[in-house]
Amino acid sequence: MARRSYGQICGLSRALEIVGERWALLIIRDLMIGPKRFTDLRQGLPRIPTNVLSARLKELEHHGVLQRRILPRPATAVVYELTPYGRELDDILLALGRWGSQSLGPPDADDIYTADSLMMAMRASYQGGCSSAAPEPVTYELRVTGVVIGLTVQDGQLGVTDGPQSEPDLVIETGHGFAALLTGRISAAEALENGSVHVTGDPELLSEFANTFRIGP
């Protein structure tokens, strides 16, 4: 529990002593979506050993980044949730995610998408108010390699939910080629043409989607 110190009086080194250990920021990323149980976290971080997850949760709780809370009602369930201090990392995580996306190469065979990382990526790539003047809400259901999330764009605000979207304007189904669309390496039309993306709904909406969510130029 005693932290290995960097031996400097510096906000950055302090930050790294708190969240710089392996897996820590990914745990925080998943909790940024909402409170989660131990097992949920385990599933979202497929390769994490349980002892490391356990240790990280204790350390992060000790530093005031997250809280352990015992749900009273339905069953004795333990959830972990970020404190306000932990939630302050949101913008930093989004920015780091954008930075790292630029280096994303072709994925390994056993690399996977998770719902949390996908939701994070969509929040990171959301182009605020740059979207075309469509005041009415637009909803998408996004399926990437079987992982399903819902997206709602309304009044320039982005809503992200886990699981299927109810009555989406457009269903987007894709695989590992999704990154190419998000980074603009291929256009919406090209993606439809080469079959790396399938849609259900108005195909024109995919262009709007590609403009709304973009990482890079």
Next chain:
Amino acid sequence: MARRSYGQICGLSRALEIVGERWALLIIRDLMIGPKRFTDLRQGLPRIPTNVLSARLKELEHHGVLQRRILPRPATAVVYELTPYGRELDDILLALGRWGSQSLGPPDADDIYTADSLMMAMRASYQGGCSSAAPEPVTYELRVTGVVIGLTVQDGQLGVTDGPQSEPDLVIETGHGFAALLTGRISAAEALENGSVHVTGDPELLSEFANTFRIGP
């Protein structure tokens, strides 16, 4: 050299594979000030083992975060400098530094200030255009536990230099109590009164300094 992967297709996990290893972001922080030689980096990172520094430099170069450059002229010197991609981390480092500063406790006996961390902290705490309407430049020389840097505020722009300032408007000399002033735990007047800060020049300027550089509320 083969990176331990997090097994996820996610910009954040990619970023952490690149700069998430111990010491990496501190190396980048020091290079953010300017190109440096191996020995300079060693001095700014007092506890880093040389083999780890060597390994990090190789990895970061391999990922396009920094470049190794051989100075041709005066002597055969090797310097490391950030690439544009590496420099994109600047805002993230500043934000992380601000976040971590909120958790800075009383320092250990052997914790030190370094010029680079201090310059970083001043950049992170600089309150952009919030400063009072003083269009003329103000220059400070800041000495914290013997570490000396220069600060120049002009047209709402902050300049930070290593070493003494020439003809500063105010010389601020202080020790480990400097963090209390920066975070606003004590006021400029209190700091002068209890002797934790000494100034040479107009003491009133210390209030302006405390307003110009501030972390937290």
Next chain:
DNA sequence: CTGGATCCCTCACGATACTG
């Protein structure tokens, strides 16, 4: 079934010494 604790192995890190 959740929420971990425990064991063992490996490798990265940490400290120090040494070299072109």
Next chain:
DNA sequence: CAGTATCGTGAGGGATCCAG
């Protein structure tokens, strides 16, 4: 000055086991 070599230690990885 700019690293490389060596070696001990402890954190991370993986599997299994256990209590509520």
